[in-house]
Amino acid sequence: MLEVKGATKRFGGLLAVSGVSFSVKEGEVVGLIGPNGAGKTTLLNLICGIYKPDSGNIHFLDNEITGLASNRICRFGISRTYQIPQPFEAMTALAGVAVGVLHGKKRSHMSLADAALEASYYLEFVGLFAKRDTLARHLTLYELRMLELARALATTPRLLLLDEVMAGLNPGESSKALEMIWSAQEQFGITILWIEHIMKIIMNAAERIVVLQYGQKIAEGSPKEIAGNAKVIEAYLGGRHA
């Protein structure tokens, strides 16, 4: 479904992503891990159209999306959440999700009332219906993460890019969020590409894992293979433990 071939991105002297190639098949949950600074979020930004890759190309559902504007990529069916939640602070949760409903697909004649109704379905799905009239700046971290998820789902994606959803959540909230993501995947039939640092979660959740270090892909395979891979262990823990 998603094919990344040789994606490269430089920022001045820093080679953030270098020749990364992998693919994601429909219905999969693929994890993207790697030590800090490996270029995971940059790779995500390249897929989303926030940055244009210096070389390489990205295909989604046989369409070339390299370097397209983010809103066109969204219309193709990709949406994302953010590592640091970026809600629309002065707008209510409902309004924020309504923006996604109105613009995720081509919906020229949807009225605000209908959009609000559909948005409330998404809010109810993630469990935020009670907070639909709260301004986003008054929500807690867990609620913000859920709001981001609802917003991303509201654009009816085929591929959902998650960027460190579990960071900062306590274990109870983490398991609730994990369940939410599972039910989203079941109910909406979406494919997930998931950047995560919390190994326990990603190793259990993902079917396949891609490992990056210093902008390059160093390993790819099932969680079991990755856990035993010498290069991965060296990347995280240093040479002595490999």
Place this chain on the structure above:
Amino acid sequence: MGSTWQSILVYTFIWGSIYLLISLGFSLVCGVLRIFHLGYGAIFVIAAYGTWVFMEDVGLGLIPSIALMFLVQIGFAVAIFYRGVFQRYLEEEETLLTMAVLIFIALTHLANYLYPVTAGVSIPTTLIDDILKIGTVKIAYQMVLAALVGIIVTLVFVAMFLKTRVGLIIRAMSQNIQAAMLMGANVRKMYYLAIVLSVIPPTICMLMIAPFWGIDPFMGSPLLMTAMLVAILGGLGNLKGSITASYLIGFIHASVSFLYMSRFMGLAALVVTLIVLMIKRGGLFAGETLW
């Protein structure tokens, strides 16, 4: 033909240096406080009319008037602009800018009310009352001296920013204010210092150019515009950019004046600025740093 190019060269140097003096303070406030000081024109008005008030109404000599005027200038900048406007409205930026402009307008009209153009305000700061001949170009000594003072002041500022500890702190603040705070910089004191430093070049500029530029209450506006154009073209808050842009705009003004018609110099400078912005977003030296 040769004499036209000599004129262009000389006037590029003269005007570029004077524009540099005009816009140095504006770039400083922009780069360090990250605020547009839209009340910057008030500094020129206070410089000219403050000195005049001390000389004529209070009856002091030129030097004491200038000294007192400097005090007033600094007091005004710190008390009214910094404490009164910038600190209060940091979050509501449009209110901040509007208040700054209102203060500037109030001051301008006050000067116009008390000392309209007919009152013949002038500041006798002519150092050498003679004409210098450079090649085929005849130019007043005062203009050359103004340009030289501009260059000296700029060099002093650049030296301060590059060589002293205080300059280093200010440069750090202009790049990343939070990191500078974490490194122990006394950001509040440095803000005050930046504000005080920013009024010095325009005041000196006003004193030097008063004899030939002519003082009128509404001169703050075109001078502010020049400062802004230099700042935009050079990259907001960047001294290297201000230096380059001042001479570039000086060159544009000089060439348009001597090769075409002087009426179009302002428009030409604006068009060039817009073109540069289209090609290189952020101006010539677009970097979030003072130097």
Place this chain on the structure above:
Amino acid sequence: MVSLEFKRDRLQLRWGDQKYEWEIEPRYWRNPAIGVLLLAILPLFVYSYPNILTMFTTANLYAAIAIPLGLQMIGTARVNFGPQLYLGLGGYTSALLNLHLGWSPLATLGATILACGFLALLLSPTTFIAKGLYFSLITLILPLTFLDVTFIYGDIFRGEVGLTGMSALFNLGKVRWNYLGYFYVSLLLMLLYLWVSDKIGRSRFGVTLAAINENEDVARMMGVDINRYKIFYFVFPSILTGIVGWFIVHTFRTFAGVTYLPLDFMIKILIIVIVGGRAYVYGAIPGAYLISAVEDSLRALGPINYVVFPLVLIGLVLILPRGEGLWGLYHKRHHRDYFPLFHVRR
């Protein structure tokens, strides 16, 4: 068959075999109706003082400039420091075409719309190419440059004196009736702008507007075509402002760039947006009337009014509730209302 029925809580229109219903909920339109009524009967109190009527007309025009400005600032997520550029452009276009080519007011209206639309379209890339700060500075400088141009080509634009003697929009015979007519047409213009802004704000475009103002990049990721929206919200309000210029030319019948292009005028409009309350478009109306009244009453002081006026404005900004301004005194903010923060640096 067409029939209009007035049931207890709704209005029903039958057109052939189609039925249209409107719920009547007085609490939503009672206050606006009272407001509009008050504005409409205002002239009756000041019938014998034509200069006060002119003051009200001017107030209507100030509001008619401030309302599109508010819409523009939210929709482009940029603070525009030079809305009066299009006022000047519209005014000069209508005036010159009318004086030199003899075009009727209706024809000059078309020309104004085209001219302002063209210039705004030309400048619209600055809304998404230039960072917020640069955009604000450029918009600040442009009207002053336009003023310069009017002085450069002084023979066409007549510099400080301005153009005079354009044809009137209408002539009702007596001068008093003309003033009254001008007031009502300006009132209509302002209310039209208000209604358009209100409709946009309450529709699905309003939610999009808010999203663009809050976080452009996130909105873009959600599928909003930011560039297209910004171009629209830059060009449309500019055209509306140009139409106000056209109106000024054909009612006051004199137009000088020095009155409308410099900083003094821009500040009045910005103050109206700030003092009127930036979240609510309606706040522009009390803001405009207040500023117009202050301006007129200070005029009696003589030449010192130019000093006192900015000081009074400073006082207003200091006194009134932060950000909510005059409208905040009347309207209690619901927790759901969108309260935009304008950022100059983006």
